[in-house]
Amino acid sequence: IRHVKTLEVPKGLLPPGAISDFKEAEGSIVKSEILEGEIILKDRLAGSGAGNSLAALVAPNKRAVTVRVNDVIGVAGFLAPGNFVDVLGTRLEQNTSRRAISETIITMVKVLAVDQQATSDKGDAVVVRAVTLELDPRQAETLVKWEEEGTIQLALRNPTDTMVAQDE
Numbered sequence: 182i183r184h185v186k187t188l189e190v191p192k193g194l195l196p197p198g199a200i201s202d203f204k205e206a207e208g209s210i211v212k213s214e215i216l217e218g219e220i221i222l223k224d225r226l227a228g229s230g231a232g233n234s235l236a237a238l239v240a241p242n243k244r245a246v247t248v249r250v251n252d253v254i255g256v257a258g259f260l261a262p263g264n265f266v267d268v269l270g271t272r273l274e275q276n277t278s279r280r281a282i283s284e285t286i287i288t289m290v291k292v293l294a295v296d297q298q299a300t301s302d303k304g305d306a307v308v309v310r311a312v313t314l315e316l317d318p319r320q321a322e323t324l325v326k327w328e329e330e331g332t333i334q335l336a337l338r339n340p341t342d343t344m345v346a347q348d349e
Contacts, residue, residue: 185221198222238293239315245293246321247313248333260312264292265338268314268324272331286327288345289338291315 185203200206200221215221239245260266268287274280294313312335316324327333 188218188220190220196220196222198224200226243315243317244321245313246316246324247294247311248324248328248335249310250312250335251310259337260292260295260335262292262294265340266290266292266314266335267338268327269334269336270327270331271334272327285336286323286333287316287320289343290320 185206187203195201200223205223206221206226215225236245267285268290269283270286271281271283274282291314292312293315296311314324324333
């Protein structure tokens with residue numbers, strides 16, 4: 182509550198779902214960054230039973246799965262929470278050629294956290310060790326399987342690119 186202050190808002194201008202009493206927000210966890218002077222909406226908060234802030238960010242029917250990355254897998258440190266990535270998997274064929282096979286295994290994956298940061302304060306590139314992705318249970322199984330069978334790499338998507346592969 183020390184970082185929150187009350188504002189006088191003319192009657193009828195308060196947006197629907199706005200917090201009008203500190204008690205409505207007490208013990209809640211912020212789901213996404215709230216800017217200074219912004220009116221706090223109930224939808225931007227998770228209840229006190231939501232666990233830590235990362236758990237509150239996970240959409241219903243989704244799972245947070247963390248993958249170990251290096252400067253290459255983690256897109257040279259340019260990943261930030263809220264970005265979307267495709268996950269590429271590479272493994273060796275099991276026949277005698279031992280040729281590497283790469284394919285896009287999951288598309289349009291939301292980045293929930295980079296290392297232990299669930300919000301992005303700056304646009305600076307930072308080399309990270311772990312990236313937490315938001316996946317449905319089937320995608321989570323696919324990702325873990327590919328990590329065991331070979332390697333994965335993340336491909337950063339343009340925020341306006343909503344194309345999804347046909348076989349997803």
